[in-house]
Amino acid sequence: STFRTPKDEVEEARKKLIDPDNGRLYKHMKGLNSVVCRDGSVFACGKEHGLTVADLAVWSLVGWLSGGKLDHIPVDLDHIPVDLVMSFDNLKNIYDNVEREEKMIEYQKQFYPKE
DSSP: OOTTSOHHHHHHHHHHHTOTTTOHHHHHHHHHHHHSOTTSSSSTTOTTTOSOHHHHHHHHHHHHHHSSOSTTSOOOTTSSOTTTTTTOHHHHHHHHHHHHOHHHHHHHHHHSOOO
């Protein structure tokens, strides 16, 4: 965690977290990516289960990491961290799938209206 890290050390600490060679956050994302969508579907727990709380948790995590609110976590034009999420197809697919769900679209309109 870098939330209690002195401000002058945060950038370096976050770069270490997302380093593909030995970054702790990168390793966790890689591990998560490897256990979801095992049947080739866009659902975390597979087609048999459909949309579950696991999908919502991944959606929330990816949204948080890609929201541009974390300093020194790179973000591309689609607001997805280039080095962190784009390299994990399953996580990105889950995020995109949840974003397309009608109930999630309505939920976001109701609770997170765009200004």
